[in-house]
Amino acid sequence: MARIGLLGGSFNPAHRGHRRISLEAMRTLGLDEVWWLVSPGNPLKEGARDMASFEARFASAERMARRAPIRVSDFELREGTRYTVETVRKLKTRYPQDRFIWLLGNDTLPNFHLWRDWRGLAREVPIAVIRRPGYDSAAHAARAMGWLRRFVRPPSQANDWTEWSAPAILFLRLPPDPTSATAIRAHDPSWYNRTPKSAKTRGRLAKPLFARRPLD
Secondary structure (H helix, E strand, C coil): CCEEEEEEECCCCCCHHHHHHHHHHHHHHCCCEEEEEECCCCHHHCCCCCCCCHHHHHHHHHHHCCCCCEEEECHHHHHCCCCHHHHHHHHHHHCCCCEEEEEEECCCHHHHHHCCCHHHHHHHCCEEEECCCCCHHHHHCCCCHHHHHHHEECHHHHHHHHHCCCCCEEECCCCCCCCCHHHHHHHCCCHHHHCCCCCCCCCCCCCCCCCCCCCC
8 A cells, every 4th residue: 555645736837835845745644655636727727828738837847846756647637537526536446555645735725615526525535734824714714614624633643644534634734835836927927938848748757766656
């Protein structure tokens, strides 16, 4: 059994904050790997004018994940999953021997109730919430927390998450990272023009530090 953290998102672009929270979550949760699931298109961000191409976003994620036990995947693109709950269910079917935990920024929690079948997602895998500067109050007051609050686990049990039955949610006490993709795009709107294209963009993955098997 491998203990795997799932971090989904647009990665528009991937940045040091993604890498830092992934490595901190690995340490706190005792993970073997973190998988970055690069979304071909976020349903809540449709029509965003500053959304770079999938190829550019994937390449930025590969670049940021170098020399770390982080695997960058185009699983959602190839499997045609549009919503996170669909992705997680397919991953669990594909890798039944592994255990997954969803990594969620607390800046996303206020809108979590807008995700397709968010309660169903919470019933599939435990959720670890990662702090982002300035979002603590809004995260704890989130509409979804009205239902999720009964399933909150104490931080002292972080390393025991594989023994939990979902729903289960944990607020990790990690130092917040102020790095923001929005700020990066504001400072450098054409960042994607300077991101090297990767031969691995479709159907292949960045090689992890601790290779076990291909992530299909």
